[in-house]
Amino acid sequence: MKFWFALVAAVLTGTLAHSQNMPAQRPPMGWNSWNHFGGKVTDADIRSAADALVSTGMRDAGYVYVNVDDTWQGQRDANGVIHPNERFPDMKALGDYIHSKGLKFGIYSSPGPKTCARFEGSMAHEEQDAKTYAAWGVDFLKYDLCTFQDVMKAEPDPLLRKKLMVDAYTKMGAALRATGRPILYSLCQYGFDDVWDWGPQVGASMWRTTDDIKDRYERMFIIGNSEAELARYAAPGHWNDPDMLEIGNGKMTEEEYRTHMSLWALLAAPLLAGNDLTKMSPADREILMNKDVIAIDQDALGKQAVRVYQRGEFSVWTKQLSGGRTAVGLFNSSWTNFAPAVDLGKIAVEHGGHIHDVWMHEDLGVSHGELSLPVKSHGVRLLIIDPQ
Incomplete structure (x- = not known):
């Protein structure tokens, strides 16, 4: 316990404060x-x-x-x-x-x-x-x-x-x-x-x-x-x-x-x-x-993604980006290809928006509600959703 009091005291007095630059x-x-x-x-x-x-x-x-x-x-x-x-x-x-x-x-x-x-x-x-x-x-x-x-x-x-x-x-x-x-x-x-x-x-x-x-x-x-x-x-x-x-x-x-x-x-x-x-x-x-x-x-907000959905070998991660955008990763860790249906409203992208596929380098248009995209075995679909 004394150790933790000492640590807190050091932080408050600046002894352990990290550099300003x-x-x-x-x-x-x-x-x-x-x-x-x-x-x-x-x-x-x-x-x-x-x-x-x-x-x-x-x-x-x-x-x-x-x-x-x-x-x-x-x-x-x-x-x-x-x-x-x-x-x-x-x-x-x-x-x-x-x-x-x-x-x-x-x-x-x-x-x-x-x-x-x-x-x-x-x-x-x-x-x-x-x-x-x-x-x-x-x-x-x-x-x-x-x-x-x-x-x-x-x-x-x-x-x-x-x-x-x-x-x-x-x-x-x-x-x-x-x-x-x-x-x-x-x-x-x-x-x-x-x-x-x-x-x-x-x-x-x-x-x-x-x-x-x-x-x-x-x-x-x-x-x-x-x-x-x-x-x-x-x-x-x-x-x-x-x-x-x-x-x-x-x-x-x-x-x-x-x-x-x-x-x-x-x-x-x-x-x-x-x-x-x-x-x-x-x-x-x-x-x-x-x-x-x-x-x-490198997004300026400095947010780390959270895993918002996990079902078997399919998971969805979302990360808040600057400008109100959201990065979404659809991960398939199985040995087969499949196209899961994802309800955008349930993965913290309530109102949908304009979707850009990062690896395909293509815009997928505007989507609201359910989204279904094929994801390869051990693969990912990485999207940026902009709520225009």
Whole structure:
């Protein structure tokens, strides 16, 4: 109980208040190295990704963060300063290169003594690491719980275990703010202990709500649907994060990747591509750069969709958009195609309106009352309804 009184007091006095120049008024967009390159990522891979974000038009579509995930770390010197390993000869130069492309530079660490891949973490070096990141020009920090869980396990009291975790994330949040550089703070701790309740107070702009995604339809769809009860925690500057995008990594169909992109956009989720940007197919590009889908994700209201209907393997999600419009996702998670009938009045679109199909790029006219559209197996119909 004392912990929670202390936390509230800290918020009220401003000690944990997040920066006034929060860098995530809209869900962050960019690219992360882990899903494709894993622990083998190099400086050259990151530079190629930055080049590709520009040449493909993804930067201009909103994908601006270039994030180096785990395994960049080398050793600490005698003064405790972290240095990159031989695969990253000069992090400041890498950051400068990314910035020269009109992009932003992201990096990865852990509150534990080691990262997930057992490289150097930030435990007991938070202020030092934050200053180093700022000197390198870092704009984004993904902070992954990993080995700090071993520290927590040594504490038998669950409330004190939670306090240890919150304190660890608070410490790095304060260290980032103290640098004076606006660094987007991303918590990666898999949704433990209702992170959406306390994430904003430690300075975070986004927080993982689930375990890791995989490039499989079933895993992706389970993760997306697990967000159904979290809509009230999303708002400008604060985003639920169901993990990175797998689009283009090759183990889902085009229809399944459209479902992935649609669900993440409705959820106002951060859109961090995780594929090899230098080898994208035309379909990958079309899915990742569909302007209407991105606009749904980036809508100024900052609302997360709610699941308003679920019957068997068919579900309907709706998201309030600016201008009185509504985004509607019709999802078919079954192995067969079908055309369900949807009563617009029962899914929070009482008076209907003009309907635009986002993936088909076509207007479907004005509809009031019942709507029936075919939805492919593992597919989606993503609509924007404007009550003219």
